[in-house]
Structure formats: C-alpha cells, structure tokens
Amino acid sequence: MDTATDSAAPGSSGTGIAPPPPPESAAAEPATAVAEPAPAVAEPAPVVAKANSPVGGNSGQLMMKAQQSMPGKMREERAAERLRMQLRAVLITEKNGVQKKSHGKTIDISSTGVSVVIANNLCVPQTGTVFIMADQGDETHPAVIIEAQCRLIVSVLSSGQGGFRLSLAFTKLLRDGPDILKKLLKDKR
Numbered sequence: 001m002d003t004a005t006d007s008a009a010p011g012s013s014g015t016g017i018a019p020p021p022p023p024e025s026a027a028a029e030p031a032t033a034v035a036e037p038a039p040a041v042a043e044p045a046p047v048v049a050k051a052n053s054p055v056g057g058n059s060g061q062l063m064m065k066a067q068q069s070m071p072g073k074m075r076e077e078r079a080a081e082r083l084r085m086q087l088r089a090v091l092i093t094e095k096n097g098v099q100k101k102s103h104g105k106t107i108d109i110s111s112t113g114v115s116v117v118i119a120n121n122l123c124v125p126q127t128g129t130v131f132i133m134a135d136q137g138d139e140t141h142p143a144v145i146i147e148a149q150c151r152l153i154v155s156v157l158s159s160g161q162g163g164f165r166l167s168l169a170f171t172k173l174l175r176d177g178p179d180i181l182k183k184l185l186k187d188k189r
Contacts, residue, residue: 080110083188089116093128104163106132111185113169117161124152130168134184146181147174
C-alpha cells in the first residue's frame with residue numbers, strides 16, 4: 001500500500017489538489033441575481049479638424065460630428081460643396097530631399113480640397129503639390145491645369161476604387177488656380 005494515499009484526507013486524490021465542489025442539489029434555494037444599472041455613458045463631443053483655406057476664413061473648415069442615431073459612426077460636414085468628377089491628377093511629395101510623383105484621378109473636388117485615388121500609399125500628414133487637369137486641351141487650345149500646394153490629411157486603402165484614396169486640403173492655389181477652380185466648379189454644377 002502507498003502511504004501517501006493512505007494518509008490523504010477522505011475524498012482527496014493525494015496529489016495536493018482539492019477535489020471539485022459537489023454539484024448543487026435541486027433542493028437548494030436558487031440564487032437570486034441582482035441586476036446593477038449600467039453606468040451612464042457620456043455622449044461623444046464633436047471632433048473638429050481645421051484645414052487651411054486658399055481664400056482664408058473658415059471656408060476650409062472640416063467638421064466631423066458623431067451621429068446621434070448611429071453611435072460610433074462619423075459623418076462629415078464640409079464648409080464647401082464637393083462635386084464628383086474624375087480628372088487626371090499628379091501629386092508630387094518630397095521626403096528626405098527626394099521627390100516622389102504619384103499619378104491618379106480625382107474622385108471629388110471642392111473649393112477647399114480634393115479627393116484623389118493613387119496606386120501607392122503615402123504617409124500622412126505631409127505636404128505636396130497637386131496638379132489637376134481641368135481640361136485636356138486639343139489642337140485649338142492648351143491644356144488647363146490647376147496647380148495647388150496641399151496638405152495630405154487622410155490616406156486609406158480603397159480596393160473598390162483601385163488604390164489609396166487621399167484627402168488633400170488646398171493650402172495655396174498657384175498661378176491661375178483660383179480662377180480655373182471657380183470656373184470648373186461653376187460649370188459642373
């Protein structure tokens with residue numbers, strides 16, 4: 001006989017591990033659960049991000065507010081109307097003294113910024129210059145190009161659009177950019 005097993009307490013295995021408690025009998029009184037009220041949740045405060053505007057003032061302000069009917073979802077409210085149009089675009093960025101050129105197309109455009117889809121991802125925030133071909137031109141007139149300094153605000157993979165969707169805020173429209181953009185937006189409405 002094993003002395004460890006003989007000297008063990010009744011009901012134990014002799015391994016030093018206590019046996020599981022016996023199952024509750026059906027005659028035992030049922031436990032009553034007391035539900036505690038859920039803690040109050042504060043409503044999210046509006047998140048505001050300001051983008052510089054080429055015309056000054058608050059026209060470049062981008063506001064994001066939480067929708068009351070859909071907690072956790074965000075909706076964008078922009079100071080300037082966006083118009084959906086696909087135009088050729090080139091974005092030039094610089095990192096460590098090396099310029100990088102990214103070709104793409106616009107998704108929408110406003111007086112304060114543009115949304116562009118390109119093949120490669122870019123780190124944000126950073127600045128760059130965007131060239132938007134407002135009119136390709138032909139043998140009777142030259143191409144019309146909007147040139148703008150911009151700030152990259154968002155870069156997100158958009159497989160449905162075939163690349164990375166960038167949100168660019170115009171910081172300065174160059175050359176005839178303000179006039180060209182104003183005419184483009186007016187003609188497309």
